[in-house]
Amino acid sequence: MTAPSLQIITWNLWVSAPVCALAASAMVTLIAGAFWPAFARWLTPCLALGGIALTAAFTILAGMLGLPPAGMQVMDSFTVVFDLIILIAAFITVLVSNHYVTRENLERGEYYALMMLSASGAMLMAASDNYVMMFLGLELLSIPLYVLAGFSRGRSESQESALKYLLLGAFASAFFVFGAALVFSATGSTNIVVAGDATERALVGTTPIYVIGLAMILTALAFKVALVPFHMWTPDVYQGAPTSVTAFMAVVAKAAGFGALARVAAAGPEGSWTVLLWGLSAATMIWGNLLAISQNNIKRLLAYSSIAHAGYLLMGILAGGRAGISAVLFYLLAYAAMTFGAFAAVIILAGRGDGAEDIEDYRGIARRSPLLGWTMAIFMFSLAGLPPFAGFFGKLYLFSAAVEAGYPGLTVLAVLTSVMGVFYYLRVTVVMWMQEPEAESGPAAQTSAPLLSRLVLSALAVAVLALGIFSSPVLRWTNSGSAGLERSAEAAIQMTLPEPTNAPAALSGGSR
Amino acid sequence: MIPASWCVALSAVLFSIGLFGVLARRNAVAILMSIELMLNAANINFVAFSRSVSPGELTGQIFAIFVMAIAAGEAAVGLAIVIALYRRRSNITVDEVNVLKW
Numbered sequence: 189m190t191a192p193s194l195q196i197i198t199w200n201l202w203v204s205a206p207v208c209a210l211a212a213s214a215m216v217t218l219i220a221g222a223f224w225p226a227f228a229r230w231l232t233p234c235l236a237l238g239g240i241a242l243t244a245a246f247t248i249l250a251g252m253l254g255l256p257p258a259g260m261q262v263m264d265s266f267t268v269v270f271d272l273i274i275l276i277a278a279f280i281t282v283l284v285s286n287h288y289v290t291r292e293n294l295e296r297g298e299y300y301a302l303m304m305l306s307a308s309g310a311m312l313m314a315a316s317d318n319y320v321m322m323f324l325g326l327e328l329l330s331i332p333l334y335v336l337a338g339f340s341r342g343r344s345e346s347q348e349s350a351l352k353y354l355l356l357g358a359f360a361s362a363f364f365v366f367g368a369a370l371v372f373s374a375t376g377s378t379n380i381v382v383a384g385d386a387t388e389r390a391l392v393g394t395t396p397i398y399v400i401g402l403a404m405i406l407t408a409l410a411f412k413v414a415l416v417p418f419h420m421w422t423p424d425v426y427q428g429a430p431t432s433v434t435a436f437m438a439v440v441a442k443a444a445g446f447g448a449l450a451r452v453a454a455a456g457p458e459g460s461w462t463v464l465l466w467g468l469s470a471a472t473m474i475w476g477n478l479l480a481i482s483q484n485n486i487k488r489l490l491a492y493s494s495i496a497h498a499g500y501l502l503m504g505i506l507a508g509g510r511a512g513i514s515a516v517l518f519y520l521l522a523y524a525a526m527t528f529g530a531f532a533a534v535i536i537l538a539g540r541g542d543g544a545e546d547i548e549d550y551r552g553i554a555r556r557s558p559l560l561g562w563t564m565a566i567f568m569f570s571l572a573g574l575p576p577f578a579g580f581f582g583k584l585y586l587f588s589a590a591v592e593a594g595y596p597g598l599t600v601l602a603v604l605t606s607v608m609g610v611f612y613y614l615r616v617t618v619v620m621w622m623q624e625p626e627a628e629s630g631p632a633a634q635t636s637a638p639l640l641s642r643l644v645l646s647a648l649a650v651a652v653l654a655l656g657i658f659s660s661p662v663l664r665w666t667n668s669g670s671a672g673l674e675r676s677a678e679a680a681i682q683m684t685l686p687e688p689t690n691a692p693a694a695l696s697g698g699s700r
Numbered sequence: 701m702i703p704a705s706w707c708v709a710l711s712a713v714l715f716s717i718g719l720f721g722v723l724a725r726r727n728a729v730a731i732l733m734s735i736e737l738m739l740n741a742a743n744i745n746f747v748a749f750s751r752s753v754s755p756g757e758l759t760g761q762i763f764a765i766f767v768m769a770i771a772a773g774e775a776a777v778g779l780a781i782v783i784a785l786y787r788r789r790s791n792i793t794v795d796e797v798n799v800l801k802w
Contacts, residue, residue, distance in 0.1 A: 320763050327770045331777050338781055344788060348797045350781045355731055355794070358774050359722055362738035365767055366715055369745035372760060373708065376753030 203258040206247040206271055207308045207315070213239020214304035221297010228297050229290070236282045236300035240275050240307075247271045257679055260318040260379075265672030269517055269665065270314040270447045277439045277524045278307040280644070284532045285432035287641040291540055294339055294430065302332040303436060310440050314447025317680060319368035319378045319405070322448055326364060326412070329444050330357045333437060337429040349428025356421040360411035363404045370401030381680035384455030399460060405452060406464065413445035413498045415468045416475040423483075426491035431542065434487060435531035438494045439524045446501055446520065450513050453505050454677050465506040466598060472499030473605040480612050484546050486534050489612060490527070493571060496609060497523055500602060504586045507593035513670035515585035518663055522570070522578035522655050529567040529648035533560055536641055539634035547616055549633045552625030557635035559642060563649040565617045570652045572613035573606045578655035585663065707748030714741035728782045728792040732775060739771045 217235040221228045251268035281303060289295050309328025316322040334357065338350025368378060374397040375383040383398070407418065414422040426434045453465070476496030483489040501523075504516035537553065537560065538544050554561025570577035583606060590599045637645075655662060714737055721734025743764040750760025786792050 320759075320766060323763075324766060324770070327774065331773055334777050334781065338784065341784060347781070347785050347788060351728065351785055351794070351797055354778050354781050355722075355728065355735075358732070358735045358778065359738075361770075361774075362718065362735050362742070365739055365742040366711075366745070368763070369711070369742040369749075372763070373704075373745055373749040373753060376749075378759055378763060 200258040200261075202250050202253055203255050203261050203263040203315075205250055206243050207312050209246045210239060210243040210275075210304055210308040210311065213242060214301045214308065217304065218297055218301035221301065225297070229295055232295075232297045232300045233282050233286055236304055237279065239304060240279050240282070244272060244275045247275065257317060257676055260321040261312070261315050262317050262676045262680075263315065264676040266450070266513070266669045266676070267311075267315040267672070269669030269672075270443070271311045273517065273521055273524065274307055274310045274314070274440060274443060276521075277436070277443065277528070278303065280524070280528045280648070281432065281436045281440070283640065283644045284435060284528060284535065287638055288430065288432040288535045292340055292430065292542075299336070299339060302336050303433075306330075306332040306336070306436070307440055310444035310447070313444045314451070316448075317380050317451060317676065319371060319380060319383075322380075322451070323361070323364055323368060325444070326361055326408070326448070329441060330361065330412075333357075333433070333441060336433045336436070337425060339433060340430050343428075345428035346430060347428075349425045352421050353425045353429075356411065360408040360418070363411075364408035367401045367404030367406075367408065370397050370404065372401075374398035374401060379680060380451055380455045381677050385681050402452070402461070403464065406449075409445050409449050409452070410468060413442050413449070413501075414495050415498055415502060416471040416495065419472070419476070419495045422495055423488045423491040426494070427485060427487045427545075431487065431531055431535045431538065434490075435528055438490065438527050438531070442494065442498060442501075443520045443524070446498075446505065446516060449502075449505050450516060450673060453508060454673060462506065465502060466595070469499050469502040469506055470598060470601055472496065472502065473602055474499075477605045477608040477612075481608065483612070484548065486537075486545055486547050486550075486616070489547065489616070490530055490534070493609070493613070494527065496605065497571075499605075500583060500586055503590045503595070503598060503602060506595065506598070507586075507589040509589075509593065510667065510670045510674065511585075511589040511592060513673055514663065514666045515582070515589045517666035517669050518585055518659070519582035521662065521666070522582040522652070525648055525651045525655060526567045526570040526577075526579055529563060529645065529652060530571065532641065532645050532648060533564045533567065536560065536635070536637040536645070537633045539632070544633040547619055550616070550620050551623040552620070553633055553635060554621040556625070559645065560635055561620050563645050564620060566649045566652055568613040568617050570656070572610045574610070576653070576656045578652045578659070581656050581659040585659075702748075704748055704752050707744055711741040711744040711748070714738075714744065726793050726795050728785070728794055729779075731794065732778045732782070736771055736775065739767055743767055 217232050220235055221232045224231060247268055250263050255263040282300060289299055306329050309325050312325030312328060313322055316325055334350055334354040337353045338347050340346040371383050372378050375386040377383045377386060410418040473496055476492050476499055480489055480492035483492060501516055501519055504512045537550055570579035573579045573583045587599050587602060718734045718737035718741060722731050725731050725734060746760040746764045782792055
């Protein structure tokens, strides 16, 4: 009896190995930053990059082992694909951050450590098939982000951003916990799939409580990924936070929310759930794009653009199935590349103290710096969804998944709103390329940047192009991820069914 | 034994009080307190139902312990942010935190 239980413990350790590796590397980074502050400048980012690479190795290794679900966490191919997207995003964040933290004097060891802890929370969220674990992941993602949002303590915008993010984030997580409590009280389980399955089989008579609980969980996740009408915090928090943190928030926090949504939606009840997601998606696309048009601050523009993209991504979740989730994963990857690119360019352009953040400040910049002009144009075209860039193919896969799943109306709406998007994305490009620079206008935008920043910027532009041109191998990879999500949902149901006799099947057949 | 429905009622009332507090209070610390109230309302639910819906298992209790630990962490970070704000402005009214368009 002892031997098999030991076996199970080993498997469990492998399932949580990637998250543990990242958290442990974060601790090492933190300690190194505290003990050798003289070397912190280059030591902590190097340690962070090393830790992220190590975690990626662990993720791939754990994925190859083909591990069974381990109680609260699953290491299926969805987790592997998702974790790697998060890790790529974290890796790019460290590279993008380097120039920013040096310029703004934010070089403290905890900066990278907090970022890694936050990323480990994002990984945990996508890897959890249990509301308890998902809540832990949510908080592990959010609490370091509250600190990071207020990281430049000298600027009152940053403090304000931290306070707003904290209050609304904590408010949202209270909704998550209460929703999980309702789901638990209705079904007697905190496992996402088992709770959904129990309700579907009408094993318990309290379905309304389950639906209310699920709606509260959806509210909390909608706060995290900034869906309309839970998006109010986004522009303020994105504008006030240090730009490198904003980039991280826009990509990793959003991705984590969608990873969790994919897990929850797989177990969501039909009917009311679909209507809810449809409405949220439509409202988010329309409102996000509409408000983005009138923005002058580039960070606020990107904030509203991230809201609009959340609407498109939710379409994939709504479509569900293999095609829908695969499209979401692909879009997240494309979105990560183009959003990081745009923020990396903004970091360079804004100059010391983030002086030049208005779009008008970037007049004629492309002539002074062709690199910034070209790369920013590529990122903006891709965000607008023009071919042949990654954003176009991401939208194509999402839209076709939605049409196949039977949501043509929503798809038409999505196409129309992306046309609206073209307007404000192209405006940035037009300002940078076609307008004359004004000598005496406000704080001048900067074009000089260290070699690393320029390399990262070019690499991201190439990635956006490559993801577009070579989209099919990447899509095959994300397909494997969505297949894993389906498989582990089936496995979770198989594990909990006590005995596969004919009686429960007949019962469920009758209740439908 | 107290019936589970009483516990649900209590937790719903606590949650609503917390919700009202978050929406109505303008003091950052009071808002944090209201959020704690909402989290603890959920804890009551968990502990109360642990015995009736999953007898013999400790899922509910364990979730409650996790929530308490996380609430402590959140409160620590939250108060730190509020203190940082207070040092700068000598004021923690959220209405006056309006450098950015709200």
